[in-house]
Amino acid sequence: MIKLRLSELRDTKSGHILHDVLPGDYLSSGGLSFAKRGERSHTNDGPDGRDYHIHKDCEAFIILQGNGTMEINGEHTPVTTGDIVIVEPGEDHHLNSSEDDPIVTVWCHAGLNRHKNQQQEESE
Known part of the structure; x- marks a missing residue:
């Protein structure tokens, strides 16, 4: 697991915003x-x-x-607004939401190809 803050991301004008920490050319x-x-x-x-x-x-x-915790392979790491967590391949993961301040997240994967809704349709 990698944990960082939104403020630690490098300013980028191309590619995806997580390119430095999430392998893959496209979300x-x-x-x-x-x-x-x-x-x-x-x-x-x-x-x-x-x-x-x-x-x-x-x-x-x-x-x-x-806020809450990110549970990776049974170990809990506190998370809060503005955190980014990268779960690595093979890590058993569960996001545990707080009782007092439930979590809202964006989650994503990246790969070599764009999402099917973003792919250019082949002309017939």
């Missing part, structure tokens, strides 16, 4: 997530309902609001 998937009070993400997501959630690539979480 390829992602979303906006509003956690419930005390919610733990990806609980029982693993094979056969096991409590395990990993990826083969890196995933970025940008904490837009709230």
Whole structure:
């Protein structure tokens, strides 16, 4: 896991904003997530309902609001508004939202190709 602050990102005018910390030329998937009070993400997501959630690539979480912990391989690291967490391949990860100030995040993956909605359609 890599943890940094939004203010630590290098100013960039091309590519994606996380290019220095999230491998891949283009943001390829992602979303906006509003956690419930005390919610733990990806609980029982693993094979056969096991409590395990990993990826083969890196995933970025940008904490837009709230606080909680990022649980990586069973260890909890506090996170708050303005933090960026990069989960590395193979790390079992869960975002735990605070009861008092629930987390709102943007999460994303990057890769060699653009998201299918951003790809240029082939002319017939």
